[in-house]
Structures are given as structure tokens and as C-alpha cells.
Amino acid sequence: MSKIQHRNLYREVADRIRDLIEHGDLLPGERISEKHLCETFGVSRTPLREALKVLSSEGLVELLPNRGARVVQLTLKMVKDTYDLMGALEGLSGELACQEISDAEIERICELHEQMLSHYHKRELTPYFEVNKQIHERILMASKNEILQEMYSNLSQRVKRVRYSKKMTDSFWRQAVEDHENMVAALKKRDGKLLGQILRDHLCNKLEVASLSGVIEDEGKPMRMASS
Amino acid sequence: MSKIQHRNLYREVADRIRDLIEHGDLLPGERISEKHLCETFGVSRTPLREALKVLSSEGLVELLPNRGARVVQLTLKMVKDTYDLMGALEGLSGELACQEISDAEIERICELHEQMLSHYHKRELTPYFEVNKQIHERILMASKNEILQEMYSNLSQRVKRVRYSKKMTDSFWRQAVEDHENMVAALKKRDGKLLGQILRDHLCNKLEVASLSGVIEDEGKPMRMASS
DNA sequence: AAAAGGTATTATGAATTCAAAATTCTCACA
DNA sequence: TGTGAGAATTTTGAATTCATAATACCTTTT
Numbered sequence: 001m002s003k004i005q006h007r008n009l010y011r012e013v014a015d016r017i018r019d020l021i022e023h024g025d026l027l028p029g030e031r032i033s034e035k036h037l038c039e040t041f042g043v044s045r046t047p048l049r050e051a052l053k054v055l056s057s058e059g060l061v062e063l064l065p066n067r068g069a070r071v072v073q074l075t076l077k078m079v080k081d082t083y084d085l086m087g088a089l090e091g092l093s094g095e096l097a098c099q100e101i102s103d104a105e106i107e108r109i110c111e112l113h114e115q116m117l118s119h120y121h122k123r124e125l126t127p128y129f130e131v132n133k134q135i136h137e138r139i140l141m142a143s144k145n146e147i148l149q150e151m152y153s154n155l156s157q158r159v160k161r162v163r164y165s166k167k168m169t170d171s172f173w174r175q176a177v178e179d180h181e182n183m184v185a186a187l188k189k190r191d192g193k194l195l196g197q198i199l200r201d202h203l204c205n206k207l208e209v210a211s212l213s214g215v216i217e218d219e220g221k222p223m224r225m226a227s228s
Numbered sequence: 229m230s231k232i233q234h235r236n237l238y239r240e241v242a243d244r245i246r247d248l249i250e251h252g253d254l255l256p257g258e259r260i261s262e263k264h265l266c267e268t269f270g271v272s273r274t275p276l277r278e279a280l281k282v283l284s285s286e287g288l289v290e291l292l293p294n295r296g297a298r299v300v301q302l303t304l305k306m307v308k309d310t311y312d313l314m315g316a317l318e319g320l321s322g323e324l325a326c327q328e329i330s331d332a333e334i335e336r337i338c339e340l341h342e343q344m345l346s347h348y349h350k351r352e353l354t355p356y357f358e359v360n361k362q363i364h365e366r367i368l369m370a371s372k373n374e375i376l377q378e379m380y381s382n383l384s385q386r387v388k389r390v391r392y393s394k395k396m397t398d399s400f401w402r403q404a405v406e407d408h409e410n411m412v413a414a415l416k417k418r419d420g421k422l423l424g425q426i427l428r429d430h431l432c433n434k435l436e437v438a439s440l441s442g443v444i445e446d447e448g449k450p451m452r453m454a455s456s
Numbered sequence: 457a458a459a460a461g462g463t464a465t466t467a468t469g470a471a472t473t474c475a476a477a478a479t480t481c482t483c484a485c486a
Numbered sequence: 487t488g489t490g491a492g493a494a495t496t497t498t499g500a501a502t503t504c505a506t507a508a509t510a511c512c513t514t515t516t
Contacts, residue, residue, distance in 0.1 A: 008293060009470070010281065034497075044471045046274070049499090053238065053278045054285045059375070065236055066477055066498060081373040084320060092316035145309045147287070151379060237500070262467075272501045277469090294468060294507050 010050035013041055017051060021060055021071050022161050028073040032061065059158050074162060082159050089152045090136065091200035094183070096143035098192035106187055109138050113184045120177050125168060132204075135180070139187075139199070176204060238278035241269055245279060249288055249299055250389050256301040260289065287386050302390060310387050317380045318364065319428035322411070324371035326420035334415055337366055341412045348405050353396060360432075363408070367415075367427070404432060 017037070020026040038048050052069050055061045061069045112135050119128035140149055179202045186195035245265070248254040266276050280297050283289045289297050340363050347356040368377055407430045414423035 045498090046470055046472090050278055050281045053282050057282045057285050059378075067479095068498065078375070081375050084324065084373060085317075085376055085379065088316050088320035089313075091319075092312060096312065145312060147306070147309050147383075148313055150287075151313065155375075273468090274500055274502090296468070296508095 009043055009047035010054070013037075013043060013047050014051035014054050016041060017055055018060065018157065022157070024161060026071050028071040030070060031067075032069040032071065034068065058154055072158075074159070079159055079162060082155050086152060086155050087200050087202070089148060089155070090140070090202070091196040093140045093143040093145070093148060093152070094186075094195035094199040095192040096145055096148075097139045098187065098190040098195055100144045101139075101142040101187070101190075105138065105142055109135055109187065110184060112138070113180060116180065117177065120173070132176075132180075135183075136204075139183075139195075176202075179204075237271055237275035238282070241265075241271060241275050242279035242282050244269060245283060246288065246385065250385070252389060254299050256299040258298060259295075260297040260299065262296065286382055300386075302387070307387055307390060310383050314380060314383050315428050315430070317376060317383070318368070318430070319424040321368045321371040321373070321376060321380070322414075322423035322427040323420040324373055324376075325367045326415065326418040326423055328372045329370040329415070329418075333366065333370055337363055337415065338412060340366070341408060344408065345405065348401070360404075360408075363411075364432075367411075367423075404430070407432075 017026070026032065032052070034045055034048055034052075038045055041048070052061060052063065056063045056069070060072060062072050063069050112131055116128060116131040116135065119131060140152060143149070179198060183195060183198050183202075186198060245254070254260065260280070262273055262276055262280075266273055269276070280289060280291065284291050284297070288300060290300050291297050340359055344356060344359040344363065347359060368380060371377070407426055411423060411426050411430075414426060
């Protein structure tokens, strides 16, 4: 692990800690040793502690007065709440996108949609998810609402480290693709209300939450994390 | 200005700075002098700087590398974006509330609604707004989604310091009350979809943004703030 | 008088130091 | 062997110090 560049130190440190959390190198519940992290990054406690404050207000770590910091332990409830929020934000992004998006960008999304369909028909799961993600990202960008984008990526970051088995049953998958067909249609018509509605109800989120049930230790109790 | 209590210093400092910003004692664009604030609060630079980091990730101040901090200067676009987001979050709160709320709490909201109607009929603007706010807050609480509540209050904080004249024309006001009638009806029926829809479209937000046009210096340019 | 260049001052970024709280360890005693 | 009081150690919270970047000031030159 290479030493950190000395520019905007606290921000770099925050980025690195985010990575550690996302990749499961820092486990939830586990106490974060300032000293240890300082040595790993080769920085003093000042920027490290500043980074922890930021991460705390991002909801990634929690600070216990006089007792240091720890990675937030997600519960099923918290993940559900987060996905509900992300759904609402995606809905808004759809509404706004219809007002703001350019014809060229609609065209680009249609192309991606075709690609996605192709992956669907060939049953190529990973590329399907990749293109799927890009479509959602492009709609989010098209909303031209930066605060929305920031909030969405913050929420996304919070739940990134949860690994669940995406049990893509055939009927689920068909439904998802159908949703996307409707999305593209709504986008072409620039029907914001409709696109928003579809995105809010898009089963992608619901599916993910549903599949969580299998990975959960116990309702209201901490969740199992990915170990990498 | 009394000295600060020495417990969770950075948090206290952040609270105090939030107040200063909200009340217009720290003006947008103006550089925040660390030294000055340290003296006012009677703390060292360490907790102050930690507080600034937090406020920065809350979107209240911006940090310029090697050039200190300043209060974020809101533009009309930023305020619009924020209100769009708040609308979406209120919509979600409505959907969730219908699933989670207790009959007693519905009853309580109905009472508040009656109060609000009474203020409306007597044309008591300030009490009307007060009760109105309480109703929205209670629906937000009823969603039982803490992250949603946090995000909403963060967004709310960002635009709090903008003072605009609420030009409550008669037709606007009547429409708002009608919206509330529909909201209460949807809540009683526990029709989440409907309540969400109403809240998203509720003209309260739109109205507020609309009235901003009068207070704005220039599109895309910084906004005039309240001076207190 | 205005502009340019260079020095002095100030403010910020980060490391270090100091104080206080929490944790661990030791050892007496049941 | 287990338990608890108290000392020693570690860790955190906050102030201070040090280094560097930005700003202000002052001189010099045209």
C-alpha cells in the first residue's frame, strides 16, 4: 500500500478509507485504530481525524465520543430505507431528465438499451448489468441536478459493500427488461411523470432488497458483509 | 456571545456556525476567518477546522485549497434543484407514511388539519404556516425512515437562509388547502401512491420557488440573502 | 502616478504536543 | 481459580507548533 500524495490530504485519506470500507478491508463494527491508519497512510492524526468527520456525516462511519470510530454496521432496515430513497431519487431524475435531456442523449440511451436487450437475449448477466447501470447513470446525469447526483452517489456508496446474490429468476429478469422498454418509450415521449413513475417502481431496487433476505443474519441485526 | 461547552467540541462549533449562516451573520461569498471564529468561540483551530469539513460535506460552506472557507453562495438553480429534491423526498415520505403510520397518528394529523383550516378561514397566515409545517413534519416522521429524515433536514437547512416574500395570493392559498384536503383523504385511505403523488406535486414547493424570482439578482448568479 | 518586483506578514495545512478519558494489566484477596 | 481495586498504558480530544502557500506592503523603475 503506497503512501499518500500530500495534496488535500484529508480528502485523499477519506477516499482511501471509503475504498477500504467498500472492499471490506475495514469491517463494520470493528474499531478503527487511528494510529494504525495513520501508519498505513503515512499521515498524522490531524488529516485522518478530519477525514473521519467527513465520513461520519456521509453515514459511512460512526464516531463514539472518546471511544473512536467504527464502520457503520448496516441493518436490513437501513438498507431498505436507503433503497427506498434511491428509488425516489431515480424517479425524480426521470422526471427532470425528460425536461432537460437532449435528443442526441436520448438517442445514445436508446443505443445502450438495444445493447442491453442483446445481452438479455444472449443471457449475458454481467454485461447486462453493466449496460443497465450505465443507462440509469445517464438518466441521472440528464437530470442536470447536481445535488441530486451527489445524494444518490452518497446513498449508493453506503450500500455498495453489501454483497447479495442477485437471484435473477427468469420472470424477474423479463419484468425488468419490460420496465426498461417502458422507460425508453417514456423518455422518447419525454413523459416525465410516466418515466418517474416507472423508475420509482422499477423492480431493480425491490429485487435487490428482496434478495437481501437471504444474506441477513437477523432482522434488525447487523448484516453479513462481503469479505474480500 | 457565550463561550462554548467543551463536549464534542467540533459538533458544537458546527452547530454554532450553522446558526451564524442561517441568521445571516456569516454572509455567502465572504471568507470565513478561522482566527476570528476561533476567538469568538474560544476554541483552537483544530475543532473549528473539523467543523468546517463537516459543514462542507453538508453543502453549507465550500473549502478552497490553501485559501480557506466561505459560505456557499446559492444560485436560483441550486435552490430550484434543492426544492425539486425536497419534493421527491416528501413524496416518498407520504408513500411510506401510509404503510407505517398508526391510526392515532392519523387522527392527530387530522386534528392539525382542522386547525389549519380554521387558520385559513380566518386568514391567519403565520399560524397557518406553522401548523402546515407541523403536518408535513409529522408525515415525514411517520415514514419511519431516518435517512430520509436526515437528508430532508439537510436540504432544508441549505435553503433556510433564503428569505423570499411568500406572496400568498388567494387562488394559490385555496389550491394549497385543497391539496391538503386531498392529502388527508389519501392518508385516511392509506393510499400511499396517491399521497406521494399529491406531496410531490403539492404547490407549496413550487410556490416558494416561484416567489424567488422576485428576490433573485440574476439567473445563474448569486442570490440575495436575508440580512438580520 | 502606475506597474512590476521583491520582501514581510498573515493564513492555511499538517505534525506534534499535552491533557484527559478509556482500556488494559497487575496483583491482592476471597 | 475467579474477582475487583488501582496503577500503568493506550487512545482520544484539543491546543500548540512548524512549514508552506497566499496575501499585503513597500520599494523601485518607468
